[in-house]
Amino acid sequence: MLRVxxxxxxxxxxxxxxxxAMMKVYCYEVAxxxxxxxxxALLAFAAGDELKGMLMGLKRSTKTEPFNTTAARxxxxxxxxxxxxxxx
Numbered sequence: 001m002l003r004v005x006x007x008x009x010x011x012x013x014x015x016x017x018x019x020x021a022m023m024k025v026y027c028y029e030v031a032x033x034x035x036x037x038x039x040x041a042l043l044a045f046a047a048g049d050e051l052k053g054m055l056m057g058l059k060r061s062t063k064t065e066p067f068n069t070t071a072a073r074x075x076x077x078x079x080x081x082x083x084x085x086x087x088x
Contacts, residue, residue, distance in 0.1 A: 004016060004019045017075075018076055018079050018088075021075050021076055022072075025067075025069050025073060028069055031062045031064045035062040039055065042054050042058065
């Protein structure tokens with residue numbers, strides 16, 4: 001994420017649109033995996049009100065903005081097809 005932000009600062013956001021798309025897709029997917037793994041861990045040792053509070057905290061910390069991952073993936077795929085190779 002920091003690498004893409006640094007590139008955006010150097011080149012401008014329009015120049016790194018594909019990198020931003022890849023980063024957003026990755027972060028979106030990782031947040032879902034983190035929520036699932038965290039929930040599983042909490043359920044293993046907490047119960048009752050303590051569990052409720054921890055689950056609410058987990059939900060807040062893994063919250064993501066709605067994002068069209070399909071369109072972002074297609075954008076990256078089009079770039080790869082145009083280049084005919086992995087270009088990053």
